[in-house]
Amino acid sequence: MTSLLQYFSKFNPLSKEAEDAIIKISTVVKIKKNQDLQPIGHTCKTIYFINKGIARIYYYKNGVDITESFSFENTIIARVESLFTGNPSRKGIQVLEDSEIIAINATQLFDLYDTYPEIERLFRKIFEKAYVDTVNRMEGIQFHTAEEQYIALIKEQPTLLQKVSLKHIASYLGITQVTLSRIRGAIR
Amino acid sequence: MTSLLQYFSKFNPLSKEAEDAIIKISTVVKIKKNQDLQPIGHTCKTIYFINKGIARIYYYKNGVDITESFSFENTIIARVESLFTGNPSRKGIQVLEDSEIIAINATQLFDLYDTYPEIERLFRKIFEKAYVDTVNRMEGIQFHTAEEQYIALIKEQPTLLQKVSLKHIASYLGITQVTLSRIRGAIR
DNA sequence: AAAATCCTTTTACAAATGTTAAATAATTAG
DNA sequence: CTAATTATTTAACATTTGTAAAAGGATTTT
Incomplete structure (x- = not known):
């Protein structure tokens, strides 16, 4: 859980008690490549922190898999459009390599808000x-060409290319x- | 300020003292059609509530005006990518008809967070x-055609069409x- | 190691969108 | 009210992207 607490401290350093309270409602999950962390259709009641690995949020649009x-490692992942509304999510979370994830129980977390501002x-x-x-x-998606975005992506996230299939990058x-x-042909 | 307090109460009802504290850091602004509420380049330190009128966030991409x-009325507007980071915004806020706006001083508001959880x-x-x-x-933009989005827009915001020029809707x-x-020709 | 599967590229063609310019309609300013 | 300006539509053509199918690579399974 060290990496999680370190991540938190960058946003808002916590007291020891607050840290312990969060750890108490969190569990470590190991999950194999291509498995679903959460399937499509469930209401999201978990906030995930990626200790090791890569994950994507995906769904189906007219039968086509969309990312x-x-x-990436040391970031949070959650389907906020379900987490914050209580509506079931049409999206799933899938892991793209063998991963180690910390799952924070969001229901219990939100209860902690009253005790720990x-x-x-x-x-x-x-x-x-x-x-x-x-x-x-969104600004990127709407107002830059796909080529501009692809170039920006491989510049900012070069590991992505090695770890994620191009079809996922395309739909993203x-x-x-x-x-x-x-586009790749044109760049070469 | 009644409409503002009513808007707040839908999210989280406030004590009288908390309401007063927010009113104390808020001012009413009247502003004429096509005027800038905030110009491009300034760091956003204000959260606006639209009492009456319509506003848009816009910027320039390769010299082209993008919305x-x-x-709309009874909603909040702010350039969060500046408000939450402290970076100057490349975006401006413009009013599209004579409007009445409540301006909440965000710096003072964030200070109130310590006193009023x-x-x-x-x-x-x-x-x-x-x-x-x-x-x-974002899901709409990325994975629906422009025609689907336009149809959804006139269904959900029919007033938009009467009040906003088509060039703004197009860039949006x-x-x-x-x-x-x-698209409009094809629909007819 | 061979077979099967999945991923990526290429091709040919169709459809959608962009660009530029002109024509028409609507609005604003004097 | 008229002129000037601005907004919207239409047209012709260029470019981009999508679709479907095939071919070539790479990876996984048996």
């Missing part, structure tokens, strides 16, 4: 940052595999 | 909802005016 986002503040800040990242990514960029292949 | 989002909770919930809306909109949808005209 909504990737998450510092925990509420911590997660407020964590999700504010995630919100900002999402706004910035909102284009087909064929178009991504063409 | 990132619209906001209920206020911190209120804005946590407000921005959690905004985050969810953004995630859902990530397409050119010409393409939007074709």
